[in-house]
Amino acid sequence: MNRMRTKLAIAAIVLISAVGYLALAGASKGWVYYLDVDSYLADASYQTQRVRLAGRVDEQDLNLAPAKLTASFQLLGPTRKIGITYHGVIPDTFKAGADVVVEGRLDDQGVFQADTLMTKCASKYQAEEHAKRLEQKP
Amino acid sequence: MTALTGDAVLSMALLVAAGTLLAAMLNVRAARWMLWAYTVLILGAGAVLLTALLQSNFKLIYVAQYTERALPTAYKMAAFWAGQQGSLLLWAILLAVMSAVAAVQWRGRSAREQTAALAVLAVTNGFFAALMLFVRDADPFTAYAVGKTPADGFGLNPLLQNPSMIAHPLLLFVGYAGFTVPFAMLAGALAGGERSDAWLVTARKWLLFSWLFLSVGILLGAQWAYVELGWGGYWAWDPVENASLLPWLTATAVLHSIGLQLQRGMFRRWNAALIGTSFILCILATYITRSGAIQSVHAFGDSLVGPVFLGFLLLSIITVVGLLAWRWQLLEPKHTLERLVGKEGAFLAVNVLLVLITIVTMYGTMHPVLAGLFKENPGSYGPEFYNHVVVPLGLLLVALMSVGPLLIIGSEAGKTLLQGMIIPGVLSVIAIGVTVVMGVHNVYALLCVALTVFTFVNVLRGLLKAAIDRMKLHDEGLALALLRALDGDHRRYGGQTVHLGMILIVVGVTGSSLFSDKQELSMKAGDSVQVAGFTVRYDGMEQLRHANFTAFDAAVTLTDAAGNSSVLHPQVRYYDKSEQPNSEVALLTNLKRDIYITLAGWEDNGKLAAIQIIVNPLLLWIWIGSVVLTLGGTLCLLPRLCPQRQADHVKVTLPVGLGSCQTPAMEQTS
Numbered sequence: 001m002n003r004m005r006t007k008l009a010i011a012a013i014v015l016i017s018a019v020g021y022l023a024l025a026g027a028s029k030g031w032v033y034y035l036d037v038d039s040y041l042a043d044a045s046y047q048t049q050r051v052r053l054a055g056r057v058d059e060q061d062l063n064l065a066p067a068k069l070t071a072s073f074q075l076l077g078p079t080r081k082i083g084i085t086y087h088g089v090i091p092d093t094f095k096a097g098a099d100v101v102v103e104g105r106l107d108d109q110g111v112f113q114a115d116t117l118m119t120k121c122a123s124k125y126q127a128e129e130h131a132k133r134l135e136q137k138p
Numbered sequence: 139m140t141a142l143t144g145d146a147v148l149s150m151a152l153l154v155a156a157g158t159l160l161a162a163m164l165n166v167r168a169a170r171w172m173l174w175a176y177t178v179l180i181l182g183a184g185a186v187l188l189t190a191l192l193q194s195n196f197k198l199i200y201v202a203q204y205t206e207r208a209l210p211t212a213y214k215m216a217a218f219w220a221g222q223q224g225s226l227l228l229w230a231i232l233l234a235v236m237s238a239v240a241a242v243q244w245r246g247r248s249a250r251e252q253t254a255a256l257a258v259l260a261v262t263n264g265f266f267a268a269l270m271l272f273v274r275d276a277d278p279f280t281a282y283a284v285g286k287t288p289a290d291g292f293g294l295n296p297l298l299q300n301p302s303m304i305a306h307p308l309l310l311f312v313g314y315a316g317f318t319v320p321f322a323m324l325a326g327a328l329a330g331g332e333r334s335d336a337w338l339v340t341a342r343k344w345l346l347f348s349w350l351f352l353s354v355g356i357l358l359g360a361q362w363a364y365v366e367l368g369w370g371g372y373w374a375w376d377p378v379e380n381a382s383l384l385p386w387l388t389a390t391a392v393l394h395s396i397g398l399q400l401q402r403g404m405f406r407r408w409n410a411a412l413i414g415t416s417f418i419l420c421i422l423a424t425y426i427t428r429s430g431a432i433q434s435v436h437a438f439g440d441s442l443v444g445p446v447f448l449g450f451l452l453l454s455i456i457t458v459v460g461l462l463a464w465r466w467q468l469l470e471p472k473h474t475l476e477r478l479v480g481k482e483g484a485f486l487a488v489n490v491l492l493v494l495i496t497i498v499t500m501y502g503t504m505h506p507v508l509a510g511l512f513k514e515n516p517g518s519y520g521p522e523f524y525n526h527v528v529v530p531l532g533l534l535l536v537a538l539m540s541v542g543p544l545l546i547i548g549s550e551a552g553k554t555l556l557q558g559m560i561i562p563g564v565l566s567v568i569a570i571g572v573t574v575v576m577g578v579h580n581v582y583a584l585l586c587v588a589l590t591v592f593t594f595v596n597v598l599r600g601l602l603k604a605a606i607d608r609m610k611l612h613d614e615g616l617a618l619a620l621l622r623a624l625d626g627d628h629r630r631y632g633g634q635t636v637h638l639g640m641i642l643i644v645v646g647v648t649g650s651s652l653f654s655d656k657q658e659l660s661m662k663a664g665d666s667v668q669v670a671g672f673t674v675r676y677d678g679m680e681q682l683r684h685a686n687f688t689a690f691d692a693a694v695t696l697t698d699a700a701g702n703s704s705v706l707h708p709q710v711r712y713y714d715k716s717e718q719p720n721s722e723v724a725l726l727t728n729l730k731r732d733i734y735i736t737l738a739g740w741e742d743n744g745k746l747a748a749i750q751i752i753v754n755p756l757l758l759w760i761w762i763g764s765v766v767l768t769l770g771g772t773l774c775l776l777p778r779l780c781p782q783r784q785a786d787h788v789k790v791t792l793p794v795g796l797g798s799c800q801t802p803a804m805e806q807t808s
Contacts, residue, residue, distance in 0.1 A: 007478055012490075019494050019531065023501075026526030027519070034506070034518050052518070066739020067748045069658050089368070089658060089738040089750050092710075092719045 032103065037077025052103045053082070053112065059096045066090050071117070075102065086114040093119035140195055144186040144279030148271050151179035155264030162256040166249050169256045170241045176263060177238040184231045187224065187278050191217055197287050200224060200278045206291040206715050208686040216304040217294050222428060222443065223270070223278035225307060229424065230266035233315040236344075237263060240319045243340055244326070251330030251337075258322040258457075265450050273442050293686070293715025302362035306355055310382060313352025314420040317385060319344045321417035324410055325457070328465040335399055335406070341413070342396050343775065349389045350771035356382050357764040368721045368736045370656060370752035372760065375524040380503040381423035384496055388416045391492040394485050397629075402547075403472025404482065407462075408489060410469055414458035419496075421451050426503070480551025484538055491535050498527045533585065536644055539637045540593040543600035562595035586648040593641045597634045625779050635770025642763030649756025650732075656752045658738065663745050670753040672733065673697040677705075679744025687713040689722070692737045692747055696726055708737040708749070732757040 033051040040046050040053055058074035058081060065071070071094065072085045084102055094100065094117065104114035154176040161169035187200070191214050196202040204217040204224070219225045237259040244252050270276050282288070297303075320341040327337045359382070360372040373379060392412035395405040425447040462469070475482055502519040544558035545551065566588040573587045604623040608614055614622065624631050659667060661676040668674070677693040689709040697703040706724035713720060726733040731753055738748040 004475060004477075008475070011478070015490065015494070019498070019527065022527045022530060023498060026523045031523065032518065032520055065741075067741040067746045068660050069738060069748045089736065089748070092721055095718070 034101075037075055037082050038080050039077075041077070041080050041082060047106045050103065050105045052101055052116075053084075054099070054101045055081075057094070057096050057098050057100055062096050064090065064094075075100070075112070082112055083110070084112045084114055086117045088115060088117065091117060091119045140186060140190050140198060141279045141281035144183055144190075144198075145271065145277070147179055147183045147186060148267055148277075148279070151176055151183060152264060152267040152271055154179060155260055155267055158260035159257055159264065162253050162260060166252040166256060169252075169260070170245070173241050173256065173259060173263075174238050176260075176267075177234040180227075180230050180234045180263075180267065183279075184218075184227060187227060188215065188218060191215065194291065196289075196291050197281050198278070199280050199282060202282070202288050202291040204291070204294050206293040206686065208714070209291075209294055210685065212304060213294055213299055216298070219307040219311070220294055220298050223276055223280075225311070226266060226270055226276055226428075226443075227278050228308070229311050229315055230263065230270070232311050233259075233266065233318055234263055236316055236319055237322075240322065240344070244323075247326065247337070248330050248332075251326040251332060253326075254329030255322040255326030258325045259318065262318050262322075269443065269446055273446055276443050291715070293713060296687070296711065296713045296716050296720035297366055299713075300362055300366050302358045302365070306358040306362055308355075309351045309358060310355030313348045313350075313355050314385070314424060316344060316348025316351060317389065317413075317416045317420045320348075320413050321458075324413045325461055328410070328461045328468065331465075331468060333468065335403065338396060338400055338409075342393070342400070345389060345393055345396070345413070345416075346771065346774055349386070349393060350768065350775065352382070352386050352389065353771065354764070354768055356386060357761075357767075361761065361764075364757075365723055365725070368723050368750075370654070370734050370750075370754065375502070375519075375521045377503050378423075378427050380499050380524075381419075381426040384500055384503075385416045385419035385423060387492045387496040387499070388412050388419060391489045391496075392416065394488050398482060398485055404475070405485075405489075406469045406471045407466070410462060411458075412489075412493075414462065418451070418454050418458060421447070421454050425451055477549075477551065479555065481545040481547045484541070484545050488535065488538055491531050491538075495528055495531050495535075498531075499524065529582075532644075533589075536589050536593075536641065539640065540589050540596060542593075542637060543596045543634060558596070561599070562592045565595050566591045580652055583648060583652055586644060590641050590645055593637060597638055600634070601631065622780060624773075628776055628778065629774050632770045632772075632774030632776075635773060636767050637770075639763045639765070639767025639770055642759050642766055644763075646756050646758065646760030646763060649759070650754040653755045654752065656750070658748065658750050660746065660748050663747075669751050670731065670733070671699055674749075674751060676747055676749060679740060679747065682709075684711075686715070687711045687720075690737070690740070690744070692740075692744065692749070694724070694735055694749065696733060706733075706735050708735045710737050727758050729756075729758055731755045 033046060033049070035046060035051055035053055037053060037055045040051060053075060055075040055077050058076050060074065061083075062073045063071065069089065070085065070087055071090050072083070073096075074081045075084050086102060086104075098119050101116075101118045102112065102114035103116035104112055107113045154172055158169050158172040158176060161172050187198075189195075190198050190201050191205055192211070194201065194205060194207050194214070200221060200223050201217075204220045205214050209217070217224070219228045240259070241256065244255060247255075270278065274280070323337055323341045323344070326332075356379075359379070363374070364370075364372040389412075392409050395412070396409055398404045399406055399409050425444065428443050428447060475486060477483060478486075502523055506518045540562075541555060541559065544555050546554055569587050569591040570584050573584060578584065578587075601620065601623060604626070605616060605619040608619040608623050608626075609616065612619070612622075655670060657667075657669060661667070663676060663678040666673050666675040673696070675695045675697070677695055679690055679692045682689045682691050689711045691707050691709045694706045694708065695703050696706060704726055706726055708724040709722040711720045711722055721736050721738075724735045726735075732755075734752040734754060736750045738750050740747040
């Protein structure tokens with residue numbers, strides 16, 4: 001019985017350290033900061049790494065070229081904004097005023113090069129849109 | 139009027155649920171009848187909503203928000219669970235129906251046991267009824283103010299207009315709600331001071347049933363994401379996906395170790411904890427989906443439903459922990475683990491691995507919420523985190539699965555295992571050799587090939603051996619002997635079929651994640667490119683009108699090396715009631731690979747188009763594996779088809795279950 005306990009304890013220690021190691025290694029690889037535009041621009045240390053930025057697409061300076069798979073636009077934070085160039089398939093829900101999340105890093109020209117562009121949840125967006133349309137009704 | 143009727147029925151249902159709770163303390167018979175009455179009422183509420191949806195009664199905000207007149211009837215029905223309020227009602231209905239069935243099964247149990255079990259059901263059912271009645275965002279029967287009724291509805295989100303989306307939430311919710319029943323039974327057994335494990339026979343069927351529905355629900359969700367979302371994948375480690383995986387993992391664990399509890403009285407504390415945890419995780423999954431606490435593609439946005447759910451979640455956790463602490467002594471195992479090699483050790487390992495995967499997945503999923511309490515920019519874990527941790531643990535699980543049929547209990551376990559590994563081991567090495575010669579050198583891919591061959595050889599050899607034994611013993615032909623052997627132990631062979639399904643899914647996942655190739659091309663009409671051995675030609679675009687949308691339809695011709703060509707039609711659809719376009723993927727699928735094409739954009743009426751082509755090798759095997767897994771799970775649940783021949787089987791009276799399959803495992807517990 002005691003020998004069994006010892007064996008189990010050793011097995012548990014081995015397994016848990018292995019998982020702990022994997023988790024640590026995975027965490028350093030899979031980790032990305034999720035920031036708004038203001039916090040990103042305020043801290044230079046973010047600007048040297050790959051991050052995820054959330055914000056709203058500015059109505060001005062929006063250039064969409066779906067056939068060429070590029071979109072360039074200004075991403076609005078609470079008070080500041082940043083230029084984004086995205087290469088890839090443009091999501092159906094992407095448009096001026098949409099809440100989006102982009103992932104990528106800053107290039108030498110100070111433009112954020114994004115390779116991932118996500119628009120926020122369709123159902124939530126629809127509900128807001130719906131509320132707006134309701135208000136417009138007589 | 140409809141709104142009033144609906145809310146009135148809901149109010150009555152809530153009163154009856156409260157009555158059930160009260161009656162459970164006084165007279166279980168009365169409580170049972172009240173639970174049935176509750177079920178009838180909540181079904182009535184469902185009928186009111188369904189009728190309103192089918193009749194396009196836009197006085198109800200829910201109906202207007204999720205349907206329109208032109209919507210096909212099937213989608214009008216599916217709109218029942220397209221939004222938050224309807225899905226809560228669906229949850230409530232499914233739970234009520236399953237509770238009603240469970241109450242029938244429990245008639246013979248002791249009064250104390252029934253009291254606790256019925257109380258758990260009454261509280262859980264009542265919670266949903268109360269939620270819909272008292273939280274404004276949760277009531278499906280909210281009506282527009284007089285005179286504000288719109289002429290037509292706003293339509294169903296185009297992303298949800300897909301056949302998988304009709305079935306996916308329904309099946310998932312059967313799974314979620316289903317785990318309430320085994321938990322109620324556990325609560326009954328613990329509160330009633332039940333020493334025997336006989337109740338587990340029925341509980342296991344409920345676990346298996348809910349597990350099966352949850353599995354199919356998750357897989358259909360993956361299939362929906364694949365064909366509808368247009369990014370070429372099926373699983374993104376998104377919080378809502380993870381949430382559905384959590385109870386699946388713990389339920390999978392308990393389904394393995396429950397057999398040893400019934401046979402030998404082992405793992406009793408483990409199993410009780412896992413049944414309780416699965417219930418909690420189902421509530422957590424609903425919370426994550428409904429609360430908007432975690433950024434996700436599917437979550438339904440902020441509302442008061444979240445905090446209320448959180449309260450119920452805390453109540454569930456307190457109940458589970460309290461019950462276990464109170465009856466810890468009662469759950470003393472009758473046997474302890476004697477050796478690590480063999481069936482007992484393997485099942486322990488399976489459980490530990492599944493629980494570790496659960497913890498890691500939960501940590502990754504909940505981290506943004508928990509860290510968000512202390513830090514402003516908590517960040518989040520991407521798929522790499524999960525792939526890094528879960529994939530190695532998953533491979534260990536697959537390795538255990540591959541030797542499954544060789545595992546026995548007892549001192550011979552080690553010897554049997556080693557001897558049994560020789561033939562499949564040799565065949566696996568040969569398979570690795572052949573794969574390397576064919577030009578695949580990726581370690582994960584080779585490991586996957588070896589494990590697949592190993593598992594299949596073991597399972598098929600085990601079945602064949604059982605059939606040959608029967609042929610000798612009963613003088614039967616091979617086919618009959620195979621069928622009889624299969625029929626002789628549904629749970630064994632059903633379980634192994636589930637394993638084969640899992641292995642096929644692993645094959646598909648490995649192929650499509652290691653060797654996927656994505657190209658985004660800007661093509662003029664008439665342009666051709668070479669992709670994965672195919673010539674891909676963009677032919678041009680036309681505009682098509684359907685019942686409730688207009689489609690821009692691109693024609694893309696794929697020609698393979700042998701000259702066979704097929705035309706695919708990726709589309710972008712503009713639904714009348716939706717402001718945003720919706721991409722419709724075109725797929726050319728076969729056993730070797732999927733070619734997945736989306737139309738990403740165009741200029742000049744389609745003279746220039748952006749086309750995304752993704753090649754996903756072996757992806758079809760995920761869906762084939764899903765079907766095999768479903769068949770295996772169903773086999774486990776089916777009662778025996780042929781009457782038993784051996785007279786040496788002791789007959790035992792079992793509580794009425796979902797079927798009454800008798801195996802030696804059950805007899806030992808009686």
